[in-house]
Amino acid sequence: MKTTMTMAALAAIAAAAPAAAQDAQVGEKAFVQCKACHSVVAGQNRVGPSLAGVVGRKIGTYDKFAYSAAMKTKGGVWTEANLDSYLTKPQAYVKGTKMAFAGIPDAKKRKDVIAYLKTLK
Template identity: 55%
Template sequence: MKIAAAITVLAIAVAGTAAAQTAGDPVKGEKVFQRCKACHSAEKDGADKLGPNLWGVVGRKSASEDGFNYSPAMKAANKTWDAATLDVYLTKPAALVPGTRMAFPGIPSAQDRADVIAYLSGLK
């Protein structure tokens, strides 16, 4: 019984530490997003570039930005860009949506991804 309780406490501590490490900071996320600006705008009425405008992307369905020419793979992806899906996509876009036109290799740092997601979450 004591071992099970100790394992439960350890699991809760590890989960809390992981959550704390991936809490996003939108101010830092805006700085990380600078590397995305070559292909994406993030303004309320911003124009599409090589990639779609990302204003309001969190909660939006994939391939739903009016007027943007998405790849067939992205059109078929049927994703909702919530925090969890964005985290997977930003880790390695081609792994989540094989055939995507997004040539970006991904953001390896979990903290950087969390920060970018926090930044994008505030663009409403």
């Protein structure tokens, strides 16, 4: 018996498939590139602010860090979606940010890094 699936049926199957799970352990390994500028220890800033407790924090508000004017006025909270957009291409998300990092083009790697960031308190 020959079965032919329509594009709509294939799209429905793809939509129902679970998204790739976040993996904090993989994210911690990918975070190595971030450690040159960011600490994960609360209160310990480097070239960039500490990322301890970053998920859920107001954007551009970490104590004793000199943010760019663009970051200070961005507004909002570092949600997973906002972090994903920022980590894709920081200069596009916050025009005028001081962060010189080009971004993480791989969506799975960004999700893993965000999973790791969620573990930091």
